[in-house]
Amino acid sequence: MADPIRLFAEFTDQLGTDYRLNIHESGYGGSAFEFNLGADGFTLRYSGDNENRMQPIIGSEVTFTLTETTSQHTAMLTALATSEDSDFKVSIYQDPDGANTLFWTGVLLHEQVELQDEAYPIQNTMNAVDELGDLKNILYNDAGSAYTGRDTIAEHLVKLLNKTRALHVYGNTDVFLKYANDFKPTTFSSTNALTELEVNHAAFYNVNEAGFVEYMTAFDVLQNFATTFNARVFFAEGYFWFIPVGAVKNNVTINVHTVTKAGTISAGTSAVNTRLTTGNDIIKLRGGTTTFLAPLNKVQRTWRTNNNLPLVGPETQFLNASGEQTALGTAFTDNTLAYDQGTLLRLRFLYTHSFDGDGTSTGSAQHARLILKMQIKVGNLYYNNAVTFGPGTMGVGNFENNYNVDLMSFSAPAWSASAGYFYLAVTPTPQYLNRNNGLFYNFTNFPTNFISLAYSGEPFSMDLEAIPSTQTGINITVNVEGYDFEGNLITDVTGANAAAKLKDFTCDLLTGGLTNGDRIVYEATTPNANQETLVQDEVVIGSSALNDIKNIYENDSAPDQPIDSFTSFENSSGTFAIHKLGVKEVLAGQNFSTRVRRGTVYKSFVSPLNTMLFGSRDFLPFETSFAADAVETEYEAFFLTSSDSNISVPDEQVFDDHTPVDETEPIYDLRNSFTPTDGDLPPNIFQRFLQQPIRSIAHRDTLTSTVTATDSLIFNTWTGPNGTGRIELPLVAGNEGRVLRFQTDNSIAANKIVMIAPNTSDTGVTIDGASTYTLNRDYDGVSILCHNSNWFIIQKKEK
Known part of the structure; x- marks a missing residue:
């Protein structure tokens, strides 16, 4: 329901059209009083950028004179001067006693009011704006909370334009937006692209x-x-318009869909003739000039993807948190992003744990295992596995103190609609925590007073199985639990005498994150000797074949798919990513010097919606100023043309402003999970962050030894006569990132050689470019890294 009218004025223009201008006040309860307008009636201006044909948003402003002659006028002006923003609004109607058609609406500006201490009549200049510009002061959210999931482009437009503050004149079923289509996807038969394409709300916010x-x-x-679709947004003739320049260039009669304030979108279209023909619809008045925009050499547009930033985190939590520390178990969330079927996620974090010891536990009662209990929820799916103890057992201890413990085993993880947990061993068998002294043991190494996932200091990393269906929102909690030698839950090792830190927890998007980088730059260029470059504003949405949070998706299939193939009226044969298509058409419109006409026409209102036909050329306005009483419009308009002659659109350039996610095999790859047979997690999975047993090899001449899956450090000795022994490395496949260390004692010499060589099945694989590496002196040593299907020396002793 429209706000109450406090003042109104009526007039008839020089061609007989009746107008009524209303001043509304929110909450006003009195009568409406009439006032007189100045001689011009009102002036409606569209302020465009005459250097930018593709200005995406063109605001409008109405100026009129309020002739103050009564105390009611003075009271209204006083109330306006002291009012809150948007308390007062203006509406203008044509034919108020007949069709009563809305012509324009906006918010009356109170900060420009001057209360004049003069005798009546007093001329007061009033200004009102259509509120498109004020959207700069309004955040795109749902009353302070994030919008969730995806909306179609049209639904986004409805939400955005409903944030303007002069919509009181529209009922929920009244049309307030009209739009046309130009760019459309090629992967299916498109009839209404703005309702067939969707964008995540999460593209428009981030977590700092x-x-x-x-x-x-x-x-x-x-x-x-508007920038993405080469469109212009403005308010004219009682509606907001979203009109691609290419749609008007294709046909001055455009087919538009209508949208109500409540968001109902018409299935069909209606034709709107935008053309005003000189001598018929408009009369050119004397004067006017023609200038030229310089031809463009290049158009550049940047898609800000920020795909190297994590979806969640980094955040740090503490067991037994104090002060401003965040407690372990606090939920990690992504603010409800949408994820398609097949999305791959990676978790990364550091975890350390210590325990003071109780000083009393003995025998099997001193044996404790630590497990992270994680609830990983995406949408309505949970990432679950199970931990079990027994029936197998193993012996622990030495001849003075030994006992049996139940073996610990984990099932392979999977996504499920049933709530559950993912369990991850902090102390994988054979490691354990001694409850008596608080030390951590793994049999062959000296005990330590704390345990750390990612022993080397690098983040622990694990990849989740592909999400099986489209889901919205990530919610993850991490807690730690203790278990005794029989698998019973114990609380002392995670209680008041324990300390733990979950550091820099992050969740990364694997699919698409590395390839799409942090920004993608699109360019269209021409070899012509043009000098000007147009750099458009950055955008945060775009089209890519990759699963990307900021991608444009289609809703024609299940699940929704990212779209990277578009056509348009001007480019109906080739297919392009949407920003490639966009920069190409912008450059085509100014490939050569572009005519710009300035002047005044009579007889019709001219807005950015209209093309103006002068001779055989259609011109589209940058800006106009319409004097209502005189029915005259001053205009500045550019020639609506297109030529893609000699235009090239090279491949986009991808830039990383943040460190990319390493998509090589992670430390703990859950996509290669297995069901253990003896309760032990294979040491090769943990070898990069947990200290491993040392294996000794006693070499002799012609003996060939192989590196096993559990090896990390191999200690080399010699027995027997002189000669050469051989160590064969594992296959490079499946060992990306693995580091192996080799050390000799004083039995290795120049005539008692240990030769390290790639696996015989690895054709062409080298060690620092050589076919072998030789240990040929006492106390020699070398560390080698498997990377990119080769071995590299990362450390060695000086020779």
Whole structure:
């Protein structure tokens, strides 16, 4: 329901059209009083950038004169001067006694009011704006909370434009937006692209390092959509319009869909003739000039993807948190992003744990195992496995103190609709925590007073199985539990005498994150001797074949798929990523010097919706100024043309502003999970972050030894006569990132040689470019790394 009318004025223009201008006040309860307008009636201006044909948002402003002649006028002006923003609004209707058609609506500006101490009549200049510009002051969120999931482009436009503050004149079923389509996907038969394409709301906000959500303004989001689709957004003739320049270039009669304030979108279209023909619809008045925009050499547009930033984190939590520390078990969330079927996620973190010891436990009662209990929820799916103890047992201890413990085993993880947990061993068998002295043991090494996942200091990393269906939102909690020698839950090792830190927990998107980088730059160029470059504003949405949070998706299939193939009216044969298509068409419109006409026409209202036909050329306005009473429009308009002659669109360039996610095999790859047969997690999985047993090899001449899956450090000795022994490395396949260390004692010499060689099945594999590496002196040593299907020396003793 429209706000109450406090003042109104009526007039008839010089061609007989009746107008009524209303001043509304929110909450006003009195009568409506009439006032007189100035001689011009009102002036409606569209302020465009005459250097930018593709200005995405063009705001409008109405100026009129309020002739103050009564105390009611004075009271209204006083109330306006002291009012809150948007308390007062303006609406303008044509034919108020007949069709009563809305012409324009906006918010009356109170900060420009001057209360004049003069005798009546007093001329007061009033200004009102359509509120598109004020969207810069409004965040794109749902009353302070993040919008969730995805919306179609049209649904986004409805949410955005509903944030303007002069919509009181529209009922929920009234049309307030009209849009046309130009760019459309090629992967299916498109009939209404803006309802067939979707974008994540999460593309328009991020979570800063302090964990607070930072939203884009509604203006910036609207500008993103307009720039991406080469469209212009403005308010004219009682509606908001979203009109691609290419749609008007293709046909001055455009087919538009209508949208109500409540968001109902018409299935069909209606034709709107945008053309005003000189001599018929408009009369050119004397004067006017023609200038030229310089031809463009290049158009550049950047898609800000930020795909190297994590979806969640980094955040740190503490067991037995104090002060400002965050408690272990606090939920990690992504603010409800949407994830497609097949999405791969990676968790990374550091975890350390210590325990003071109780000083009393003996025998089997001193044996404790630590396990991280993680609830990993994406949408309505849970990532679950199970931990079991027994029936197998193993002996622990020495001849003075030995006992049997139940073996610990884990099932392979899988996604499930049933709530559950993912269990991860902090002390994988054979490691354990001694409850008596608080030390951690793994049999062959000296005990330590703390245990650390990622022993080397590098983050522990694990990849989850592909998400089996489209889901929205990540919610992860991490806790730690203790178990005794029989697998019974114990609390002392995680209680008041324990300390633990979960550091820099992050969740990364694997699919697409590395390839799409942090920004993608698109360019269209021409070899012509043009000098000008147009750098468009950055956008945060785009089209890519990869699963990307900021991608444009289609809703024609299940699950929704990312779209990277578009056509348009001007480019109907080739297919392009949407920003490639966009920069190509922008450059085509200014490939050569572009005519710009300035002047005044009579007889019709001219807005950015209209093309103006002069001779055989259609011109589209940058800006106009319409004097209502005189029915005259001053205009500045550019020639609507297109030529893609000699235009090339090279491959986009991908830039990393943040460190990319390493998509090589992670430390703990859950995609290669297995069901253990004896309760032990294979040491090769943990060898990069947990200290491993040392294996000794006694070499002799012609003996060939092989590196096993459990080896980390091999200690080499010699027995027998002189000669050469051989160590064969494992296959490079499946060992990316593995580090092996080799050390000799004083029995190795120049005539008692140990030769390290790649696996005989690895054709062409080398060690630092050589076919072998030789240990040929006492106390020699070398460390080698498997990377990119070769071996590299990363450390060796000086020779």
